[in-house]
Amino acid sequence: MYRVFGRSFSSFAIPSIKQLFAKSKTKETVTIKGWVKSLRKMKGITFLDISDGSTDIKLQVVANKSLQLENLTTGSSVTVVGSMDRNPKGQLEVTADDIDISGKCILEEGYPFAPRKTYTPEYVRQYLHLRSRTNKFASMLRIRDGVTQAIHAHLHDEGYINIHTPILTSNDCEGAGEVFNIQPESQNIQRAMARENVPLTESYFNGKVFLTVSGQLHLEAMAHGLSKVYTLGPVFRAENSRSRLHLAEFYMLELETAFVDKLEDLMSCIEKLIQNVTILVLHKYQTDFKQAQIGDLDFAWTQKQFPVITHDYALEVLKQNGRNLNDDCNFTKEDEIFLVKHCGNVPTFVINWPKDQKPFYMKECKTEKGKVAALDLLAPNVGEIVGGSLREDDYYLLQEKLPTEKLQWYLELRKFGGVPTAGFGLGFERYLQLLLGITNIKDTIPFPRWPHNCSL
Incomplete structure (x- = not known):
């Protein structure tokens, strides 16, 4: 003492x-x-x-x-x-x-x-408040912490500045409508905050406010003054899915860099991040990996360059192998894993996506009509873990695509000292699935939330 x-x-x-x-x-x-x-x-x-x-x-x-x-x-x-x-x-x-x-x-x-007894993930998941007492889940949590620290260290070494982007936002970044609406529980507060021509449920903020689905747009604003920025925090999707692949609340690493106009530079940044973090964590948490991993995993890909294929090529490969796909079809998880195996079971970039499949802010390809300079990184056994693109920096093209007047501020970034930018989002829990071979994403996060389940 x-x-x-x-x-x-x-x-x-x-x-x-x-x-x-x-x-x-x-x-x-x-x-x-x-x-x-x-x-x-x-x-x-x-x-x-x-x-x-x-x-x-x-x-x-x-x-x-x-x-x-x-x-x-x-x-x-x-x-x-x-x-x-x-x-x-x-x-x-x-x-x-x-x-x-x-x-x-x-x-x-x-x-x-009980001591020296193993339990299925489904059984352990019934006791969220006690999961940290089990050896396997405790090891996963230590690895999760190690990955977090390694990401911050890597990005700081690369000159990135950590930004705390808001959880409450008026933006629906992805435009898919999968948002949670925010309003005070108390009707007394709603009435006290009432404004003319504003619905009572929107009275607190004078408009609709959501839980964020992405910090990207806010990061872009910060990148226009700080050049290299990132955030690692929770995002929310109101998807009607109870599958092993989805959560209503999960964590995203999002990064934006100014003065980048080549997709190759963005892919290099992603590859370097994932390989360096993986190598560091594998080395530092060897005994925890033995406890937490499910099955034998091959990490030879940490020493290999990630393959790059176009969306058109990926579509052709899938068609030749029995998949009945239209050109505008989205790939399923099984399609994504098949493509990775086709490319040597190494994380694989799929680039140049159809414009109609991607959000408004992605930059159109100069050489391929109807395509945007976007990428998905597909990983072994998991599928997509990263999505990114060059951002549209042309004021007039973006003006035509802007989905709402509320995003005029986003358009103004292109008018006042605008620069070409690029960025990506990495699903943190999906990355942990890649590292540990975990089948159900609910077993990569301390307190999972999914439809009909928000205990504790």
Whole structure:
């Protein structure tokens, strides 16, 4: 314990189990706070495996029967004080001098996870508030955190500035209408904020406001003053889908760069980001990957250049392999995965998409009529994980395509010192599916939301 300005900070001074394993010093008194993952009673001695969530490696605690641990069970939270040393096998362990039960785990009242037993993702998903107690999901969460840190580090090294784009917005960026409307719950507030010629449900903001589907348009505004910007945050889609592929709330990495007028430059940026982050996280979280991965995954693609094919070529490949597609058809998830396998099971860029399949802000190709300079990056076993494009920088062409007068500010970016820009969005949870082989996207996020499900 130590004191600063009369306050005690003993709990924050206690090293985590991960930090203890990183230390070379032994034969010292340590304090551990965590949960009992397993408990083995021998004659006169009890062995406890303790985890505090900082690492997938459990710390073994040896407790003499004199400590009287009759009420201790798996799942209980404990504070252990004891001497840390190496056992005859060379492994770190703690011989307990004192064990205090911080919180009992009453197994007979329905604790859902037994030690050394595995459960299906569907079963674990029933207990969102307890999922972090399972080894596999805890490892996934540590990897998720590692990916987040690696993305920020990579983009900062590349000169990008992190922007906190708004969650409440008057823009429906994608134009698909899959938005959640925002209004006060209290009708008293609605009436108090009432304005002439404004519906009562829109009175708070004097118009319709939504949960964001993308921070892209706001990022473009920032890129017109800061050049290289990105955001990583939640976005929302009101899709009527309960499939393993969709969430109502998920995270997107979105990036915008000014003074870019070639799709090749954007693809290079995406490839470098994904490969560098993947290599870093694979190296740093090796033991967590062994715990969290589903099946054996091949990451040879981290050392290969991503193939690039046109939408027309992709369409022809699918038709030649039995898919009955019209030229304006969207690809299914199965189509996307087939195309990746066709290209050597390496993440594959599909470029130059039909104009009618993409949003208004994408720049039309100069050499291909009816096409836009857009890309999708398709990944093994997952399908699309990135969508991006050059942005239309021609004031008059954009003026013709602008879907609403509310976006006049977006048009003005092209009038006041406008520059060519490009950007993309990467589905964070889909990237985690790629890394870990996770089939259901609901198992890549702490608290998934989907139609008819928003528990907790």
